[in-house]
């Protein structure tokens with residue numbers, strides 16, 4: 001968890017009254033949430049609660065029917081590729097690495113819009129320093145990497161945009177327990193070393209609560225809890241939503 005800075009409680013990234021509809025399915029129903037500079041915030045909840053849709057709504061990838069996303073207290077109305085340039089990176093569920101490209105080429109895709117070659121090289125160096133495995137395998141094709149290594153690559157590619165906020169969608173999905181620990185440790189390290197603000201959607205409740213400052217619990221498209229990991233551990237809110245009693 002990085003240093004939470006700023007003179008007030010202003011949210012760096014904020015969703016206000018957001019509703020999303022996929023045809024007849026109301027995936028998010030008037031939700032409000034956000035993240036302060038330096039915070040690591042989790043979004044948790046059962047399958048279909050709307051967690052991924054929260055991140056997609058920020059990135060302009062979900063059909064928002066009402067509400068507004070604010071970035072540094074200003075409405076965020078840019079197209080998806082512009083949002084990345086604004087300083088918000090999205091690491092999608094399932095990693096989505098380019099298997100037919102090398103590790104280096106995959107990383108470079110994270111700042112494809114950048115024409116400054118020296119800056120691109122600087123970012124490559126710093127990402128490879130953070131992820132020694134990517135440096136070691138930099139000339140290998142991504143298809144030759146394990147699931148855990150591909151997740152590190154997806155994180156590294158997100159960081160190539162030098163983001164202020166990193167949005168992570170289920171970074172530990174499908175990984176072995178020992179690798180899950182490594183991924184959480186790396187997310188915590190990114191927060192500590194780079195002071196990156198992080199919003200992470202996770203199904204691994206125990207693991208994620210150990211690395212976040214705060215968490216939102218979603219159920220059926222609404223926010224049913226917002227608080228510290230301690231506040232969540234002290235209530236039975238998770239039992240209620242996961243057993244369908246909320």
Ligand SMILES: Nc1ncnc2c1ncn2[C@@H]1O[C@H](COP(=O)(O)OP(=O)(O)OP(=O)(O)O)[C@@H](O)[C@H]1O
Pocket residue numbers: 022023025026027045046047048049050051052053054
């Ligand atoms: N592209 C889509 N078209 C239609 N319905 C969708 C689409 N994407 C999501 N939904 C529906 O919206 C609701 C919320 O989905 P979302 O993926 O955000 O949930 P989630 O909490 O991330 O779930 P999971 O843990 O299963 O990924 C679900 O009912 C889902 O079926």
